[in-house]
Amino acid sequence: MLYAFELSGEHEELPAAEVLACLKIEELDFKPFIRVDQCLVVDIAGREEEIERTLTCTITERLAMTHHILKVVGIAENSPEAILELAEAFEPEGYIKEGESFVVRAKRIKHHVDFPCEYLEQKIGGCIYRKGFRANLKNADVEFRLILSEKAVLGTLISSVDRSAYEARTPQNKPFFHPGVLMPRVARALTNLSGIKPGELFLDPFCGTAGILVEAGLVGAKVVGIDAQEKLVLGAYMNLEAYELDYFLMEGDACRIPLKDYTIDAVVTDPPYGRSAAILASSLEELYSGALSEIQRVLKPGGIAVVVSDKASVEYGEKAGLKVLEIYVQRVHRSLTRIITIFQKDED
Structure with missing residues (x-):
């Protein structure tokens, strides 16, 4: 299973190195999958419930140079067409349950894209709505998060670091x-x-x-x-x-x-x-x-x-x-x- 770490911009290398060190401390079976500006995606093997319990508790409490941890829905080229194709194709199972509400948030990293985040939030929200889920902008059960770096990483938020x-x-x-x-x-x-x-x-x-x-x-x-x-x-x-x-x-x-x-x-x-x-x-x-x-x-x-x-x-x-x-x-x-x-x- 792929998980993404939305990194701070405090240093070019330290935030990613810190994530890998924490995964090693917790003895998770992992390997780096892809690293782009302010985002590290790792592939973690094992039981999903145990992995996410470790990520949301111990590792989230330890990390200092990370903003959010996501369960990855998919990775696409950084264009509106590719991102929306990903949103249309993904299967909700494992990311959002029947009856749960959702919200979509997009984060643009530096100047890697020149299109507005609001447009993609609306379009991705429409894709998820057509799969049978309702939006709730103020108190959603699930937050879908899109990181717009050299690649586009879409996932569901599983935890945030209390900086x-x-x-x-x-x-x-x-x-x-x-x-x-x-x-x-x-x-x-x-x-x-x-x-x-x-x-x-x-x-x-x-x-x-x-x-x-x-x-x-x-x-x-x-x-x-x-x-x-x-x-x-x-x-x-x-x-x-x-x-x-x-x-x-x-x-x-x-x-x-x-x-x-x-x-x-x-x-x-x-x-x-x-x-x-x-x-x-x-x-x-x-x-x-x-x-x-x-x-x-x-x-x-x-x-x-x-x-x-x-x-x-x-x-x-x-x-x-x-x-x-x-x-x-x-x-x-x-x-x-x-x-x-x-x-x-x-x-x-």
């Missing part, structure tokens, strides 16, 4: 605020990319005010945070307490992590880069080298480490024995570009 929850957790809204931290949606996406599962141990050795730890804790991880500044550790304590999470904090040096070898399931961290910060190392190069060596040591075999920097941390990670899986570039503003590197520790 307002992330806005409620912006740094300024937490008990302790310190500038220069990741926004919650980015922190959650990176947490998901680490593959962390509920009950597993998650480390941020440069935890600051616990923005990343909060997002990991909210998906059920047991979180461990370290920071060199006592003030930030106290702030992290205040923020983690506010969400009643399972955590352990310490003031310390990321180059000398007081944890045993092979104890941590996943790491996500945003070390100091190009900004004033109290560090115990004599230089940022020494800090990165020492911290990545320690991250490699405490990670379990096969564990993922996601490291954010303003320059490639690849050389330090590789010298420490970590394998580079992916590198993503995120331009924050004119003077700041983040390099997000996904490392993995060898299974052996």
Whole structure:
């Protein structure tokens, strides 16, 4: 069965990568089907009820860079004629039940089409009406959603991500605020990319005010945070307490992590880069080298480490024995570009 993820436009690659990571975390049997601008379609095998229960509950609650999840009716070329042909041909069974009402919504992605959405909403609605179903624009039982990107993807809405929850957790809204931290949606996406599962141990050795730890804790991880500044550790304590999470904090040096070898399931961290910060190392190069060596040591075999920097941390990670899986570039503003590197520790 095909499912479409209507992605946010925050980054060209991260939203799709986050979806695939979450599907892997939930151990679904899937493979990517097609990816177009701000839409990823995946083919998921298994019992439909179980798949949709996982998508609408666990995965919807985890995702940060997705707007909606659809059960795909069909994919067509991006022309009114092809889209209406698809709408005329589809069989309602499995998408809308007898007696249910419907509404049609179309979403145009950037400038991939130049025809009006309202026209297609009306025409697709007419096709569904002629199949014996009634429209209800205000309180429909089923929403048919059309994504107009390089291809046209038609499906029924099965869930929507509550992105307002992330806005409620912006740094300024937490008990302790310190500038220069990741926004919650980015922190959650990176947490998901680490593959962390509920009950597993998650480390941020440069935890600051616990923005990343909060997002990991909210998906059920047991979180461990370290920071060199006592003030930030106290702030992290205040923020983690506010969400009643399972955590352990310490003031310390990321180059000398007081944890045993092979104890941590996943790491996500945003070390100091190009900004004033109290560090115990004599230089940022020494800090990165020492911290990545320690991250490699405490990670379990096969564990993922996601490291954010303003320059490639690849050389330090590789010298420490970590394998580079992916590198993503995120331009924050004119003077700041983040390099997000996904490392993995060898299974052996």
